[in-house]
Amino acid sequence: MTELTYLDAGRTALAEEMRRDGRVWALGEDLGRGGVFGQYRGLVDEFGPARIADTPISEATIMGAAVGAALVGSRPVVEMRFSDFALCAVDELVNQAAKARYMFGGQGRVPLVVRQPIGMWRSSAAQHSQSLEAWYAHIPGLVVVAPATPADNYGLLKSAIRCDDPVVYMEHKDLWPAVGHVPVDAEGGLVPLGHGRLVQAGSDLTIVTWSRMVDVAMAAAALPDVPSIEVIDLRTLWPWDRAMVLDSVARTGRCLVVHEAVQAGGFGGEIAATVGEELFGRLKAPVRRLGAPRIPVAYAPVLEETSRITAAQVADAARRMV
Amino acid sequence: MPASPADRPGQPRVNAATATIAKANADRANIDRSRVLGHYRTMARIRAFEEAADQALKDGHIKGAVHLSIGQEGVASGVCVNLDRGDFITSNHRGHGHTLAKGADMTAMMAELFARATGYCQGKGGSMHIADFQVGMLGANGVVGAGIPIAVGAAHAMKLAGDRRIVACFFGDGAINRGPFLEGLNWAKVFDLPVLFVCEDNGFAATTRTRAVTAGPGPGARAESLGVPCTPVDGNDVVAVDAVTADLVARVRGGGGPQFLHATTYRLRGHTAADAATYRPAAEVEERWGDDPIRRCRDLLALHGLSAAELDQVRADAVAEAAAAVADGLAAPHPDPSYAWTDVQDVDMAPAGGGR
Numbered sequence: 271m272t273e274l275t276y277l278d279a280g281r282t283a284l285a286e287e288m289r290r291d292g293r294v295w296a297l298g299e300d301l302g303r304g305g306v307f308g309q310y311r312g313l314v315d316e317f318g319p320a321r322i323a324d325t326p327i328s329e330a331t332i333m334g335a336a337v338g339a340a341l342v343g344s345r346p347v348v349e350m351r352f353s354d355f356a357l358c359a360v361d362e363l364v365n366q367a368a369k370a371r372y373m374f375g376g377q378g379r380v381p382l383v384v385r386q387p388i389g390m391w392r393s394s395a396a397q398h399s400q401s402l403e404a405w406y407a408h409i410p411g412l413v414v415v416a417p418a419t420p421a422d423n424y425g426l427l428k429s430a431i432r433c434d435d436p437v438v439y440m441e442h443k444d445l446w447p448a449v450g451h452v453p454v455d456a457e458g459g460l461v462p463l464g465h466g467r468l469v470q471a472g473s474d475l476t477i478v479t480w481s482r483m484v485d486v487a488m489a490a491a492a493l494p495d496v497p498s499i500e501v502i503d504l505r506t507l508w509p510w511d512r513a514m515v516l517d518s519v520a521r522t523g524r525c526l527v528v529h530e531a532v533q534a535g536g537f538g539g540e541i542a543a544t545v546g547e548e549l550f551g552r553l554k555a556p557v558r559r560l561g562a563p564r565i566p567v568a569y570a571p572v573l574e575e576t577s578r579i580t581a582a583q584v585a586d587a588a589r590r591m592v
Numbered sequence: 593m594p595a596s597p598a599d600r601p602g603q604p605r606v607n608a609a610t611a612t613i614a615k616a617n618a619d620r621a622n623i624d625r626s627r628v629l630g631h632y633r634t635m636a637r638i639r640a641f642e643e644a645a646d647q648a649l650k651d652g653h654i655k656g657a658v659h660l661s662i663g664q665e666g667v668a669s670g671v672c673v674n675l676d677r678g679d680f681i682t683s684n685h686r687g688h689g690h691t692l693a694k695g696a697d698m699t700a701m702m703a704e705l706f707a708r709a710t711g712y713c714q715g716k717g718g719s720m721h722i723a724d725f726q727v728g729m730l731g732a733n734g735v736v737g738a739g740i741p742i743a744v745g746a747a748h749a750m751k752l753a754g755d756r757r758i759v760a761c762f763f764g765d766g767a768i769n770r771g772p773f774l775e776g777l778n779w780a781k782v783f784d785l786p787v788l789f790v791c792e793d794n795g796f797a798a799t800t801r802t803r804a805v806t807a808g809p810g811p812g813a814r815a816e817s818l819g820v821p822c823t824p825v826d827g828n829d830v831v832a833v834d835a836v837t838a839d840l841v842a843r844v845r846g847g848g849g850p851q852f853l854h855a856t857t858y859r860l861r862g863h864t865a866a867d868a869a870t871y872r873p874a875a876e877v878e879e880r881w882g883d884d885p886i887r888r889c890r891d892l893l894a895l896h897g898l899s900a901a902e903l904d905q906v907r908a909d910a911v912a913e914a915a916a917a918v919a920d921g922l923a924a925p926h927p928d929p930s931y932a933w934t935d936v937q938d939v940d941m942a943p944a945g946g947g948r
Contacts, residue, residue, distance in 0.1 A: 295752060320752055326782060328775035334741020335779065338759075339749035341730055341742070342680065365735055366742065374723040374731055375713030376935040413939045435937040463939045509940045 272454045276417075277446040279424035280385075281309050284347060286456045287431040288317055291345065294431055295321040298332055298349025298385075306351050307387070307446055333359035333384065337366045340436075341378045347431060350386040353402050353440060367436040368411030383430045383437045388416070389482055389530055391443035393574060396566035401481070401531035406438040407508040407540070413437040413463055414507040418484040420450035422505055425461030433463060442482040466511035468518075472500035474592050475524040478515050478541055480504040483528045483579060490584035497592040507537055512544060519545050523554035524591050528584055533561025555591045560584060623831065625896055630673065631830045632893060633906050635665035635886045638689040640910035641698055644918050645688070645705055645719070646865050653922065654705050656718040661689040663828075663860030666885030667792050668693040670833025671760055671853070674841045680728040680746050680759040682739035685720050686792075686859075687732030690762050696724040702917035708924035715927040716935070728757075736797075737767035740776035740789075747785035747850075758786040758844050766797030768811045777818045780850040787850045788840055789815065792827060794859040799871050815852035827855030828885040831892065858883065 274282065288294045295317075296310065302324040304311035314322040325332050329350060336346040350356040356363065367380045388401040406414045413435050417423040423441060430437040453459045469484060474497035477487045484503045491499040500518050504510050519525045525545045527538035538559040545557050562577045642660045649658050661668065668689035675681065675694065683690040691701060696712070704711030705719050712722050723731035730746060733739045743761030750757050767773050768791065780787045791811045795802055808814070812822035825836045833855060840851040858880040862869035869877070890903050 323783075326775070326778055328779060330772050331741040331744060331775035331779045334738065334772060334776070335745030335748055338682070338730070338742035338745025338747075339752075340745075341725075342746045342749045344749040344752060346745075361735055361738060362741060366733075366738060370731065371937075372935050373713060373717045373721040374725070375711070375716050377713070377723050377725040378730070411937050413937060433939055435939050437939075 271451045273449055274420050274452040276420045276423050276448040277307060277309055279420040279452045280427050282454060283424045283427040285313060287428055294345045296347040297323040297325050299325055299327050299351060301349060305349060329355055329358035330362055333362035336382045337362060337380055340380045340382045346382045348382055348384040350384060352398050353386040353388045354397050354400050356386040364409050368409050372411060379434050380436045381434045383439050385439045387443045388440045389442040389444050390567055390578060393569050393571060395569040399567035403440055403507050404531060404537040407537050416440045416481040416507060418481050418503050420448060421452045422461055424452045425459050429460045429463050444482050464506045464509040466514040467503040467505055469501040469503050472498040474498040474522060475526060475588050476500045476518040476522045477526050477528055478502050479528040483530050486579060486581050487528055487584055489581035493585040496585045496588055499588060516548055519549055520552055523552060525557045526587055526591060528560045528579060530579060531561055532564050533559055534564045536561045558587060558591060560587050623896055628831060628893055631669045632889045634669040634693050635889060636907050636910035638665045638692050639886055640914040641692060642688055644914035648918055649865050658719045658865040659686040660861045660865050661686045664792055664794060664857045665689050666830040666833055667827040667855045667857055670830045671790055671837045673834055674837045675760055677727055679757050680730050682730050682743040683732040683762045684739055684764060685734055687722060691722050691729050694729045695727040696729055698913055699917045699920050702921040703924050706921040708921055709927040710924040714931055737763060737770035737772040739763060740772045743787055744776045744780050744785060747787045748783060751785055756845060760788045760790055762790045762792060765791060765793040765802045765811055768814055769806060777815055777820050781819045784849040786844045788844050789852045791854050793854060793856045796859055798863050812854045820850045820852045822852040822854050824854045827857035828883050828888060830885055830889050
């Protein structure tokens with residue numbers, strides 16, 4: 271076990287995978303100087319500017335080039351800086367990366383990872399704060415990953431890089447400095463895609479969440495007069511661990527989905543609907559969702575706060591369900 | 593009076609490569625008969641395939657959209673003859689000609705148009721998504737300009753791997769108004785990638801005249817503004833396309849960075865096979881039929897001693913091959929419905945009934 275930040279865990283994972291497999295390379299804006307958050311710091315010294323490639327500010331071509339490079343046998347790791355900027359490359363991700371294998375009858379694979387950090391962070395305002403994971407979970411062909419801990423950022427990124435499908439990999443900007451134990455092991459330490467993590471067992475209520483909201487849910491569970499809460503970190507939104515969620519809710523009889531993304535049309539709706547379809551007769555309370563209001567994230571902290579899901583809100587929702 | 597290629601704003605500035613064209617013209621006196629006959633055969637096969645596809649559409653055997661490249665065969669043949677089997681191409685929605693010229697199998701192509709299990713994509717792609725990775729054809733694409741970054745990325749991977757293979761990227765003049773064109777050419781030049789950009793300038797962006805929606809002097813000037821040398825060519829003169837491309841491919845393969853071929857041509861049919869193209873005068877189309885690249889190639893071969901019978905036989909062979917492809921396609925099985933669930937993604941633990 272090694273103590274690493276969430277940021278360094280990802281950086282370590284990428285470096286190890288690049289050492290292991292010469293086909294892995296990274297491309298994006300400002301990677302040579304370490305990336306916008308430092309996730310690539312020092313990597314150019316070891317791997318050189320060809321494999322840690324500084325690109326033009328051309329998101330569509332960063333993504334499209336990665337598709338072409340993947341189709342002919344390399345394994346690109348794409349950096350989009352912010353989930354918001356990845357919207358400049360939606361055709362390349364949604365119409366090309368996600369479709370190429372299928373449309374061409376399985377002749378080609380697109381083993382790329384697109385890192386697109388999500389979440390609210392330091393008054394970043396409306397174009398640098400979004401959590402758009404539900405958009406990509408909606409697209410057949412894409413794997414969607416949202417790690418919540420340093421260990422998962424290490425183990426999931428390694429799995430994503432080894433995956434032969436295109437992976438949308440969404441780190442949370444507010445988690446970069448989070449420190450945790452990471453089982454660094456170049457050949458081990460992988461966290462399988464598609465499997466949730468039971469963060470805490472409980473008997474009255476299941477909270478299903480991911481990314482930054484895992485910490486919030488855990489903080490809520492520790493507040494006074496809160497029922498016994500089971501917390502599940504999905505880790506991967508597509509495919510999502512239906513079995514773990516349904517098993518848990520079957521036991522607790524209650525399900526609350528918490529996500530930082532806007533509640534309307536969010537991935538919480540998918541989970542709530544599935545739980546309702548599968549466990550209707552066993553539910554002790556209606557399934558609830560807690561997500562952001564449908565407003566852009568504002569700059570002023572006092573306004574930004576209106577978009578933020580807090581531990582107090584989660585605890586309050588939990589209390590009212592039991 | 594219809595615009596001739598020379599009147600069009602897309603005509604690029606003359607550069608050193610024009611000398612190559614002049615040389616090609618001079619060489620008409622002494623052509624490589626077997627090579628030109630090869631072009632004639634390739635173009636005849638493309639034409640026969642598309643005419644058969646057009647008929648099959650009318651007969652109800654094809655459901656989806658079909659974009660014909662009738663009239664543009666000279667570019668596909670003239671470019672692809674200069675590529676090795678292992679070289680890559682990317683294409684656009686009008687990709688039958690590129691695919692056949694790169695060496696793909698006509699039977700599997702027709703089966704794909706007929707949505708059959710034996711088609712290149714097992715019936716999942718259709719005309720707009722035919723690919724043949726065995727011959728380096730990385731896919732036709734339904735989004736205008738989308739093949740450009742993909743070509744650039746394939747070339748980037750080749751450079752990264754120290755592989756000498758190159759990429760030819762086919763797109764139309766309509767694509768130059770999309771961002772990926774600008775981004776892709778910039779990228780290819782910045783990284784000095786082995787890409788031959790081939791702009792098939794047929795004058796139309798779907799059903800709109802491209803010049804009506806294009807600022808500035810057009811494709812060649814845009815390429816050159818990014819430092820990518822442009823070579824203009826009459827795309828309906830397959831011998832000229834071949835000669836110019838040979839030179840450009842040598843430069844690209846030799847590490848000279850990206851090159852841009854601006855081939856002017858004409859789409860003798862509508863945007864799709866079902867488009868009657870009433871937005872252009874019949875006289876214009878009639879005049880352009882006189883510039884049909886296949887007829888020009890045939891005239892050249894006749895001038896060099898090939899008999900009408902020999903040339904007719906090439907055409908007859910192509911028509912017979914296309915007819916056989918149609919027959920095979922009609923006889924081929926439809927895909928099993930279970931195919932709909934294959935090749936989506938491997939990482940998906942959703943059980944049956946859920947997560948559909």
